[in-house]
Amino acid sequence: MAMKPTGNLYNQAQPYVAMVLMRLGSAGMPIVAKYALNKGMSQHVLVVYRFAIATLVLAPFAVVFERKVRPKMTLSVFVQIVLLSLLEPAIDQNLYYTGIKYTTATVATALCNVLPAFVFLLAWVCRLEKVDARKVQCQAKILGTIGTVGGAMIMTMFNGPMLPFPWTKINHHAQSTNDASNIENPVKGAIMILVGCVCWACFVILQTITLKSYPAELSLTTLICFMGAIEGAIVALVMERGNAAAWAIHWDSKLLAAVYSGIICSGVAYYIGAMVIQAKGPVFFASFNPLTMVIVAIMSSFIFSEIMYLGRVIGAIVIVVGLYLVLWGKSKDQKMSSDSTDDTKEQTPIGGETQMATTNEATTPISNQDFVALDLSKVSRNSPQ
Secondary structure: OOHHHHHHHHHHHHHHHHHHHHHHHHHHHHHHHHHHHHOOOOHHHHHHHHHHHHHHHHHHHHHHHOOOOOOOOOHHHHHHHHHHHHHHHHHHHHHHHHHHOOOOHHHHHHHHHHHHHHHHHHHHHOOOOOOOOOOHHHHHHHHHHHHHHHHHHHHHHOOOOEOOOHHHHOOHHHHHHHHHHHOOOHHHHHHHHHHHHHHHHHHHHHHHHHHHHOOOHHHHHHHHHHHHHHHHHHHHHHHOOOOHHHHOOOOOHHHHHHHHHHHHHHHHHHHHHHHHHHHHOHHHHHHOOHHHHHHHHHHHHHHOOOOOEHHHHHHHHHHHHHHHHHHHHHHHHHHHHHHHHHHHHHEEEEOOEEEEOOOOOOOOOOOHHHHHHHHOOOOOOOOOO
16 A cells, blocks of 8 residues: 555656656757758758658567557548648758758747647647636646746847856857857748747647547657658758758768657657657647757757856746646646546436446546546647657
């Protein structure tokens, strides 16, 4: 009996730990990609290599571990997979990598923090998320979503005084010069990244729907990456036509960007994202996205001696507070759903009397996916950078 609370605590903590680790891994992507793109790598070719590598890495695991639980492929699921790979690998990633060429890694990551707002609105419209403004937890989720987006905007638009960290003083002039030369058209880059975020949000919502009819996370992730590599190759062949040198890759930063993004940011991140979405829902998944910007800002400060401003620190604090509000609201929703489910199972009215519900072999256990269905509204809907 003493082990039960520990086990429950471990199971409850798993989605939180998984998302933090996922964001730590994803935080390295903007830095690695920015460096490779500055070295002349084609952003369209990077997308192809990224998802081709992810497919090769994930396919053996999907074949071995899900051979007995993989659902039958239907035309409806196949169409959803094609749309998923078009939204995230093909469109979003090409727009993101093109946009990041016109701005810094920190600003690009900051712009991506509109994702929670987009996902929240789409989940609300698609009835995947219950919103009752009279309830405190719903108010917390709304305020938290606004806070994460507001914090991202503060980090992007408000600098304030420079913070005199010792590791940034040395390269202060060099960093300013590099930023001025690399940012060719920040407005154009921002628009591309924001449009990509809309596609990303649609991807998260559609993935939630697809997982209901195809609940095999590894296989679904592998198929998305495979189709994404094919669709990305078509885009790259069109955009890089007549430029065969764009496909050349050596033992340098270009290979590192392709391998890192393929294994960590597509393979591992998509798989973790699918599991978390299935267990906690799309809003919970998207709420952790702002953490990436905080981590990137810290990493860029140390690795590239990127100047840290007071506005970015304030924005980071606002993001953390907003994230906490969303997670608090989601935990309250989950607790209320769990309590109502327990009450329903304990008592069932029969002819005006109350009778204890019995459990037998025909009783269907509540899985993570069933729990999400209880927590969210039923609908007839696909993740991550």
